[in-house]
Amino acid sequence: MSAPPLSDQRAIIDRRTLAAEIAAAASRDAVLALLRDALEQGRQELSRRLAEHPSAGHAHCGGHSFLLDQLIRLIHDYAAERLAPVPEGETAKAMTVVAAGGYGREEMAPHSDVDIAFIVERAEDKRTVALVEAILYLLWDLGLTVGHSVRTLDDVVSMSKADGTILTALLECRYLWGDEALYDAATRRFYAEVVEGTERQFVAEKLRERDARHKRMGDTRYVVEPNVKEGKGGLRDLHALYWIGKYIHRARNAAELVDAGLFTKAEYRSFRRAEGFFLAVRCHLHEITGRAEDRLTFDLQKELARRMKFADRRSKSAVERFMQYYFLQAKRVGSLTGIFLGQLEEQFAKKRARRGLLAGFTARPRMLRGYQVFAGKLSAPSDDWFRKDPVRLIEIFQIAESEQLEIDPRTMRQADRDSGLINDDVREDPRANALFLDLLAGRNDPEMVLRWMNEAGVFGRFVPDFGRVNAQMQFNMYHHYTVDEHTIRAIGFLNTIEKGELAEEHPRATRAIHQLKSRRALFVATLLHDIAKGRGGDHSVLGAEVAERLCPRFGLNDYETALVAWMVRQHLLMSHTAFKRDLADPKTVEDFVTEVQTLERLRQLAVLTSVDIRAVGPGTWNSWKGQLLGELYDLSFERLRLGHVTKGRKERVAAKKAQVRDALGDKAALMDQKGDLFTAPYWIAEPVDIAARNIVQYSVARDLGEALSVHCEADEERGATLVTVIAADHPGIFMRIAGAIHLVGGNIIDARVHTTRTGYAVDNFLVQDPLGRPFGEDNQLERIERSIADALESGAKLVPKLAQRPLPRRGADAFEVRPSVTFDNDASHRFTVVEVAARDRPALLNRLARALFEQHAMIRSAHITHYGERAADTFYVTDLTGDKITDPGRLEALRAALVEAASDEMQAELEPA
Structure with missing residues (x-):
């Protein structure tokens, strides 16, 4: 893949002038200084050119290759003449220097390794050894990272046959300097003795390597932090095509793949366009980071978009436009790979048909x-x-x-x-x-075929609204894929659930999908749920308008059209209710059921919610989310089925107490001794198993006279660790516990705060590790317990320690999330619901709890949700008298305090004086 001709090469490096200066230099140090200065000046010139022409990937990589070519030629000549001359009376043994790997392809980014090979007549020749060492030491002294090998012609053959990596490296070799006849001889022997007759084997091996690499890198070209070199649809996929073409057809560059019948001219232009863009991106990554960086992380994407002159548009930011173009190129690489391999397979088939016993026989389709x-x-x-x-x-x-x-x-x-x-x-x-x-x-497999349809450009043409989100990135840390990939994956999960293959993780969805009045409405709603992303405005509302227009075209009737439009408009309702609201509060279910209205809508929405979350990315779905959604589904199903609340408050409390008594088994007498100490809200809020554990822990703590009892237990069913703290209640206890948990690396995903009639706090926290899993090792649980005890008993200073904790996820600083605070006094009969959205950061929950404490707001429950870099923390609060907070002045003061807590670094001490 030779680079295009470089303009004004002498501005990069003037070899003739530099050679004269080297000849006049008195010492090796003087020569090294000249070379180092030439390297630095050449790099500066190339950096200037990249800034002027930020998309000229081929030219820039060719420029770096040219710079190194000239330096290596000068170093070779200087070393041969002055550092390792031919001994008097002897004849120099042949040696040639070749560029290998990316250097051989002339694809050198600013910090790429310099891969070279020395092909020698005799490896043990002393002068040859001295010359190789002299060249390498000069390159190392220049600060270059050099990969090198020394091989005879026999080595070239034997080592290529034994090692596929060496074979590929030699396949890319390009003559640099030295004995050209030796290089030609190596090339002839390589193709005659290594390549001949092994073409199919080589192709199979390269495709196996590609598949393994894809799997290692996430097996999709639409991950939102792609690797420009190794990722699916990236440079390495293009390299694989070049290697195969060169191996089979002796193609010297990508243009010859057209002559070999593997690409049309238009496809070759697409190949070069994608390759040039990826090379430019890689060069910018190297320049920005100052190292050989190939991963396009969130914190680098904005700078890349700026450098490559992408501008904001009304509905899309510059970084989103840049990444969409990136993914369109990656998609094109996928299409080109399919075309290339198809043509190759046909060529192999024709060769087979001309040979063997069945020569001349043609099977009929x-x-x-x-x-x-x-x-x-x-x-x-x-x-x-x-x-x-x-x-x-x-x-x-x-x-x-x-x-x-x-x-x-x-x-x-x-x-x-x-x-x-x-x-x-x-x-x-x-x-x-x-x-x-x-x-x-x-x-059967609509996901796979829809992906083919998308790759061919047919999907976006037939559904232009889908074409608008094709390769569209969502610039956040929550979504792992582009919008089109997320949507196609969600449809795939529908199919998997319908087949019963996810029944253990999605039992309700697996039942519900077979009870729907219109399964096709569900599939259309899944297709359209994110169709309006990137248009500016609420994508749910805009998407419902798209649904009302498209559904009749697809052939859906009026009922199905209304159902799909409602689902698209409300596709986030169930997850928001389950994750951000207190399901023990009767008003939560009342409001949800009022919106849902029918069992058909509930079933449809439950399945759509499951696949939507699951298709966000690996690890996004977990058992805790499944449990919350399941609880909301069951409560709503019962309410919709019967049309009324089956039990009043007193009946619900009595029923829960009876269930806890049964769960306690031989400890059932504890309910008679301690049960009345817990208030009605406690019995309504806590699940049976947690209430049973709380009763036992409370009883043991009181019998032992412990002022503080902390117990941690991994709860695999909930996918989290249950942390229960029992202590004398006092203002600020919640924020101290939250700080102590965060200090040992825990993320609180749910919290319920209770006070017994005797003034003891009984607080239950569900905690996960940074990877979203329960803490389960004994030493981990002990650390959590010790941290909480230190915070509550000794008043340990948390803030300095918390400030040193890393962000929950690397890269969150790349995003600007303005804090927002909303109040809802209609979402609960008893509490004011406060929702805070902010950028996730160390000790955010403590800061918010501190602000609520200083504003005399009592936290009754907290529900913590993370969407990548964004945290959405919901608190159910009252004033000190147990009433809702309704005074506008108080609410405004509370808003200001929470916004400040979410946005300020706050180095002040969090604990009260």
């Missing part, structure tokens, strides 16, 4: 609805197949899903080429829409 099926692949029968009837661009994907067939790569190429035939007539065609709906709600 079977026909399916006018299409050809051969070896499990579906293909168009002619080149003008889609032009004759563009609806076939939808039909072929529907057939592939229903018949569980792959689409032949050549036909994918045709579909990509002809996708522009999809116009308004095709979009409004009833047959096309019926086919699309059948595909979308397919029962």
Whole structure:
């Protein structure tokens, strides 16, 4: 993949002038100073050019390669003449210096390693050894990171056969300097003795390596912090195509892949465009970080967008536009890979057909609805197949899903080429829409086929609203994928749940999906739930408008259209209610049921919520979220099924006490001794198993006369550790406990605060480690208990220690999240609900608790939710008399205090004086 010609090469380095200066230099140190100055000046010139032409990836990498080429040639000549001259009376043994790896491809970023190989006539020759050492020491003294090898012609052959890494490195070798005849001889022997006859084996090995790398890097090209070199759809995928082309067709550069019949000229231009963009991104990453950095992390994306001159638009920030372009290039690499491999497979098949016992025999494909099926692949029968009837661009994907067939790569190429035939007539065609709906709600593997449809550009053409979110990044730390990838994954999870393959993690969704009146409404709602992201405004409301327009086109009736529009508008309702509201508060369920209204909506929304969360990324779904959603579903289902509340407050308390008594078993007598000490709100709020544990712990603590009792226990069912603190109640206890938990690396995801009739606090916290898992090791639990005891008994100074804690997730500083505070006095009959949204940061919960404490607001329960870099903390509070806070002046003062706590670094002590 040779770089384009460089303009004004002497401004980068003037080898002739520098050679004369080296010849006149009196010592090695003087020569080294000249070389070091030339390297630095060359890099500065290239950096200036990158700033002027920020997308010129090929030219910039070619410039760095050119700079090193000239330096290595000068170093070779100087070392050969002055540092390791040929002994008098002897003849120099042949040696050639070659560039390998990325350097061999002329793809040198500012901090890339310099990979070189010395091909030598005789490895043991003393003068050759001295010359190699002299060259390497000069390169090392220049501060370069050098990878090197020394090989004879026999080594080239034997080591290439034994090691695939060496084979690939030698495949990319480029002559630099020295004996060119020796280089030519090495090349001839390499192809004749190593390559010949091993082409298929090499291709299979490279594809295995690619698949393993993809799996290691997340197995999708749409991760929001991609690796530009190793990630799926990145530079290494392009390299693999080049290696294969060079191995099989002896292609010297990417342009020759066209002559080999593996790409069309248009596809080659796409190849170069994607490669040039990725190379430019990589060069900027190296310059910004000052090291060989290939991962496009959140904190670097904004600077890359600025450097590469992407600007803000009305509905999209510069960084979102930059990343969308990045993902479009990665998507194109995926398409090119499919085309390349399809052509390669066809070439291999033709070679096989000309050999062996079956030479001359041609198997006939079977026909399916006018299409050809051969070896499990579906293909168009002619080149003008889609032009004759563009609806076939939808039909072929529907057939592939229903018949569980792959689409032949050549036909994918045709579909990509002809996708522009999809116009308004095709979009409004009833047959096309019926086919699309059948595909979308397919029962085999709609996820995979929709991904193929998206890769071919057909999906976005047929549903332009989906095309608008194609490759669209969501610039936050919560979403792992682009909008289109998230949506397609969500549809895949629907299919998996419907097959019963996630019944253990999603028992209610698995039952509900088979009880729906309209399963196709669910699939359409899943397709459309994020369709309006990036338009500026509430994507749920805007998406509902899109649904009202698209559903009739897809063939949904009025009832289904209204249902889909409602689900898109309310697709966050269930998760927000479950994660941000107190499910023990009757008003929470009342309000939720008032909005949901029917069992059909509840079932539809429950399934959509599950797949939406799960498709955000690995680890986003956990058992605690499942439990909260399940509890809300069960409470709402009962209410909707019967149409009224089955039990009043007194009955609910009595029923809970009876259940706890049963759970206590042989300790049931504790309910007679201690049960009345706990108030009605306690019995309504706490689950049976936690209440039983609390009663036992409280009884033991009182019998022992302990002023403080802290107990930690891993709760695998909830996916968290239950931390129970029993102590004499006093203002500020909540913030001290929260600080102590955070100090040992714990994240509080839920908290319930109670006071017994005798004045003891009984506070239950659900805590996870930084990876969202329960603490379970004995030493971890002991650390939590000790930290809480220190904070409550000795008044340990928490703030200085908390300030040293790292952010919950690396990279959160890259995001600007303005704190916001909302109050809701209608969400609960007894409490004021305070919701604070802010950037996640060390000790945020303590700061907020401190602000509430200073404003004389008593915390009754807290619900902590994290969306990547954003924290959404909800508190149920009262004033000191136990009433709601309604005075506008008090609320405004509380708002100001919470905003300050969420935004200020606050180095002051958190504990009261």
